[in-house]
Every structure is written in C-alpha cells, then in structure tokens.
Amino acid sequence: MTFVIMSPCVGVKDGRCVDVCPVDCIHEGETMYYIDPEECIACALCETVCPVDAIRHIDEVPEEEKSYIKINEEFFSHS
Ligand code: SF4
Ligand code: SF4
16 A cells, blocks of 8 residues: 655655655656655655645545556656
C-alpha cells in the first residue's frame, strides 16, 4: 500500500513532503514529485504537510485523480 501524489503538486513542487518522509521515497521529477510505491511505508506524514493537499492514500484517491496512481508508478519503472 502506498500514498500517491496527484495533480495539485504540478507546478508547485515546494518539496516539503520530501523533508518529512522517513524512508526517502519521494523523488523529484520535472513537473512534480512522485512517491515510489515499492518503498512507501504509508506513514501519512507527507499528506499532513502538503500545502496544496496533493497527497492521498491510494485507496482515497478521487476518481478524477486516479491516473496519478499509474503516473507515480511509472516514474520509478523508467528510472
Ligand atoms: S506516506 Fe510516509 S513513507 Fe510514504 S511517501 Fe509519505 S512520508 Fe514517505
Ligand atoms: S508537499 Fe505537496 S506540493 Fe510540495 S512537493 Fe510534496 S506533494 Fe508536491
């Protein structure tokens, strides 16, 4: 189980989620940050600090943001 970064992060990218992640599984991409689903321990710390509410547990991602589940996964399968 994992947390997912969704569209509100695009263009914001302040990176404060990275500072709180205990397992360093949040990585910076060109337009947004991404969570490595293999490494995330689902502690929810990142969700509490995101100023634009861009992070959700995978089970709580709203319908219109579901494409970001794959977008996060794919960032790591290509790197
Ligand atoms: S839920 Fe915890 S482990 Fe997963 S990305 Fe957020 S801070 Fe890192
Ligand atoms: S805290 Fe939110 S806006 Fe900032 S990088 Fe993380 S997900 Fe993106």
